[in-house]
């Protein structure tokens with residue numbers, strides 16, 4: 512579905528979308544329609560439960576025109592996120608409409624309306640062989656006085672939407688398709704936007720000592736790949752301003768510590784961290800962000816077999832610390848540990864942010880919408896939280912503490928990959944494990960996105976499947992706190 516901006520002109524068969532605030536406070540266009548029709552809109556709405564509160568929708572016909580009213584809530588609180596939600600809600604209501612629809616933006620920022628509509632129109636239909644799976648709506652017009660300015664403002668939003676779509680596609684592809692090699696191919700495809708990609712194969716990883724990563728991968732016939740993607744948008748400096756590291760477990764069966772069958776099909780989503788990293792780099796490249804950012808994606812498959820890693824195995828990490836693998840299902844922290852070590856050594860960036868569908872415990876703690884945010888730096892944590900709030904991607908700060916550090920000491924190796932105290936605080940002990948691999952002086956944040964990365968049913972901004980969580984907030988964090996700091 513295409514987003515287009517124009518000044519006026521709704522064709523007769525086009526549905527018109529108007530916003531209405533709390534207590535039936537009409538936007539300009541809604542008021543105009545009401546006046547032209549001698550109060551018929553007010554009258555029609557009076558017979559429904561629609562009041563204009565946030566998330567209200569009412570579809571009606573007025574003089575042969577289809578009209579969709581979207582509740583915007585309190586007028587004084589309407590912002591860019593209100594506009595995004597309204598655009599998305601319109602698409603959800605009108606997805607089956609053939610042809611085009613037009614949204615009268617009035618006081619809402621038009622580019623944000625378009626962005627919400629764009630990401631809500633995402634569908635993953637390549638495996639549906641029947642035609643009706645297609646998305647009918649082809650053009651979404653946003654009506655605004657300043658159409659050209661809106662089009663310009665939409666440009667960076669469009670880039671972020673493309674990044675989100677890339678991340679969702681990677682997550683939605685089944686694990687028989689989205690292998691580590693296939694993920695690498697996706698990354699290489701994005702070189703057309705100016706990204707620089709390197710792919711390290713199993714032989715290289717073994718030679719360099721990525722033993723935690725190759726250990727997790729050793730049960731699978733699909734060999735691991737370490738993918739390094741760079742966007743160098745600021746040629747004035749050699750510095751890499753931030754590194755993003757993603758957990759890329761293409762399928763997490765648990766390994767020999769096998770997961771139960773129930774819900775295991777969703778474990779193709781376990782590469783969501785890596786997918787968000789790639790989507791973010793795509794967005795940065797497409798919008799030509801004046802910043803140097805690297806992405807490190809650690810791709811493996813966690814499968815039981817006669818060559819699989821065993822519980823109790825002791826493995827020497829790239830950093831040199833020895834790890835007792837108590838549970839082969841706590842594989843994400845193993846893979847990330849080597850990727851984090853490499854990311855710091857190679858890029859020497861002041862900021863390292865990792866994203867990972869790391870623990871089921873984060874779902875218990877925060878539910879399906881919030882990511883957990885762990886960090887060793889309060890300022891970085893505050894910046895990331897602010898970027899999250901600005902984009903509507905929810906996250907909540909979680910603790911790092913000595914008490915968790917103590918729980919990962921092994922009786923036989925330096926550390927172990929589960930807690931000696933069992934499942935309590937599982938997300939915090941996982942973060943404590945990662946923290947052991949962070950060098951002094953590096954500002955680090957870890958986002959546990961095991962809840963937020965997957966929509967278990969269709970939501971406002973997209974269908975069941977990968978949510979693309981992380982792309983919006985990382986792009987925003989880089990725009991507001993990295994890019995603008997390094998300017999000039």
Ligand code: BES
Pocket residue numbers: 763765781838840841842843868869870871872928929930937961962
């Ligand atoms: N990828 C999973 C985390 C996960 C579990 C996400 C359930 C979504 C739903 C991760 O690799 C994992 O299996 N973690 C274990 C760790 C445990 C063995 C210490 C978990 O959370 O159960």
Ligand code: MN
Pocket residue numbers: 763765839840841842843
């Ligand atoms: Mn696991």
Ligand code: ZN
Pocket residue numbers: 760763781840842843868869
């Ligand atoms: Zn996992």
